[in-house]
Amino acid sequence: MIDQEPTWQRDFIVDYEVADLRDPRAVQAAAERMSRRRPIRGVLTWDEYSLVQTARLAQSLDVPGTRDWAMRACRDKAAAREKFDQLGVPSAASIPVLTLAEARRAAVGIGYPVVLKPAAHAGSVGVVHVAGPAELPKSWRYVAEAAKSQGPEGTGVLVEEYLDGAEISVECVTENGRTTAVALARKDLTALPHFEEIGHTVTADDPLLDEVAPLASQALAALGVTHGVSHVEMRLTESGPKIIEVNARLAGDMIPRLVQLATGIDLVAAAADLALGDSPQLKPSRSRSAAIRIFYPPTAGNLTQCRLDPAVARAPWIDRISWQAPIGESVAPPPHTAVHASRVGFAIVTGRSPAQTRRCLDRIQEHLVITVAPLPRDERSAA
Numbered sequence: 342m343i344d345q346e347p348t349w350q351r352d353f354i355v356d357y358e359v360a361d362l363r364d365p366r367a368v369q370a371a372a373e374r375m376s377r378r379r380p381i382r383g384v385l386t387w388d389e390y391s392l393v394q395t396a397r398l399a400q401s402l403d404v405p406g407t408r409d410w411a412m413r414a415c416r417d418k419a420a421a422r423e424k425f426d427q428l429g430v431p432s433a434a435s436i437p438v439l440t441l442a443e444a445r446r447a448a449v450g451i452g453y454p455v456v457l458k459p460a461a462h463a464g465s466v467g468v469v470h471v472a473g474p475a476e477l478p479k480s481w482r483y484v485a486e487a488a489k490s491q492g493p494e495g496t497g498v499l500v501e502e503y504l505d506g507a508e509i510s511v512e513c514v515t516e517n518g519r520t521t522a523v524a525l526a527r528k529d530l531t532a533l534p535h536f537e538e539i540g541h542t543v544t545a546d547d548p549l550l551d552e553v554a555p556l557a558s559q560a561l562a563a564l565g566v567t568h569g570v571s572h573v574e575m576r577l578t579e580s581g582p583k584i585i586e587v588n589a590r591l592a593g594d595m596i597p598r599l600v601q602l603a604t605g606i607d608l609v610a611a612a613a614d615l616a617l618g619d620s621p622q623l624k625p626s627r628s629r630s631a632a633i634r635i636f637y638p639p640t641a642g643n644l645t646q647c648r649l650d651p652a653v654a655r656a657p658w659i660d661r662i663s664w665q666a667p668i669g670e671s672v673a674p675p676p677h678t679a680v681h682a683s684r685v686g687f688a689i690v691t692g693r694s695p696a697q698t699r700r701c702l703d704r705i706q707e708h709l710v711i712t713v714a715p716l717p718r719d720e721r722s723a724a
Contacts, residue, residue, distance in 0.1 A: 342362065343357055345359060356378060358375050365397060368394045368398055369398065372384075372402065374715075376402075377651050384398050385615075387696070393413055393494060394407040396408060404618070405617070405618045406568055407515075407566050410565065411567070412589060415588070416461050417460060417495035417501055418495035419495060419661045419665060421587060421645045422435040428559075430556070430584060431556065431584065432583050433502040433585070434502040435500070435501040436499065436500045438500070439497045439498070444481055445477060446498050453471065454470060454473070456470055456499075459487050459499075460491065460499055461493070462491040462492070464593065465535070465536045466482065466487050467491075469535060470503060470533040470536070471662075472524065480534070484498050486516075504578050506577075507527065507528075507644070509553065510574045510596070511524055512597075512608060513571045514569075514570055514571075514573065514608070514615070514623060515568055515570075515571060518567045518568075520558040521623055523604070524543050525553065526600075527695070528540070529541070534677050537683075539635050540634045540635060542595055542632040542699070543596065543603045543630070543631050544695050546629040550647070556575065556648075563588065564587055566587070570615065571589045571590070572588040573587050574587075581707040593685065594635070598689060599632065601690065602631035602660060602691050603630055604626070604627055604628075605627040606622070606624075629691055629692070629693065630694050630698050631660070631698065632698035634705070635636060636686045637674045638683065638711055642716050644666050644667070644671075644712075645668065646711065647666070647685055647710070649662060649709050652708075653708045658692060659689070660689040662686065662705075664685065665686050666685070690702055
């Protein structure tokens with residue numbers, strides 16, 4: 342099922358229905374039309390905003406999946422925080438608010454610095470660090486604008502305790518209520534006040550995985566996730582790891598590809614197996630490191646060039662280079678309220694260790710050329 346006529350996807354599908362994926366009735370009707378042509382054995386999604394609809398569809402078709410109420414808890418960050426608090430899962434202190442005045446009171450109660458975030462967005466959209474009271478009005482305008490387009494599972498904005506420490510994600514596979522933590526991704530982020538993810542590194546046998554795996558399993562169980570592949574984000578604070586949020590679907594940013602390159606475990610195949618009611622293959626077959634770096638334009642403007650020195654592009658340690666913005670498109674560096682609107686491309690590399698992959702990515706960056714032409718004056722004013 343797709344929300345518009347397929348283009349590049351046609352080579353990879355045998356049948357499809359076009360439907361508004363945010364409309365439960367449209368999704369159900371499309372599934373019924375398709376089921377008259379061929380039996381449906383399973384359903385899955387990698388789209389954060391379609392999790393609840395997918396769960397409802399799985400229930401109506403009586404195929405494997407997590408219940409829709411659990412997916413709503415994953416989507417609604419306020420509800421998730423309540424569950425974590427009730428069940429003793431370490432996470433950030435959090436207060437839902439609807440107005441700037443409420444945000445002021447919440448920030449004072451929690452104590453600066455705080456983080457503002459929409460209750461039901463994804464991809465760090467609208468998430469902002471607020472160091473003190475003077476920054477709050479501007480930050481509020483930023484997050485309130487982003488919250489207008491968030492999913493229907495949550496409302497308003499959360500004011501949260503800032504968790505100081507390195508950010509990681511734990512990639513998990515849950516089958517019939519039993520969770521296996523498969524891999525750990527260490528994240529690179531933009532400088533505060535924003536939290537745009539600009540890179541990830543996955544290493545087989547990362548010693549930190551055993552330490553944080555129990556917390557990831559605890560968070561999934563608290564929200565009622567019983568079946569599927571999940572991406573659990575946390576921060577490593579001085580008092581121990583704490584949950585940021587649970588994304589009950591495959592990770593973005595090509596993290597499943599990094600896991601496959603580093604460990605040999607195919608999380609996409611695992612998600613498909615689980616959707617069909619089959620047990621996935623989770624035995625590692627590699628012991629490597631893999632990393633991704635995401636490229637952004639140096640400044641706002643119209644993209645004029647994306648180029649990597651051909652000699653470097655042919656290096657055997659490069660898994661792939663991908664350009665995501667066409668020449669001529671208007672681009673800008675973070676922050677953006679649109680999900681990843683400012684990304685120009687990315688590179689994935691492999692190596693024996695995280696240090697080696699970082700050196701490879703640095704070499705790519707040294708030979709990378711991204712140029713933009715300044716926007717016309719009226720467009721700069723509008724931006």
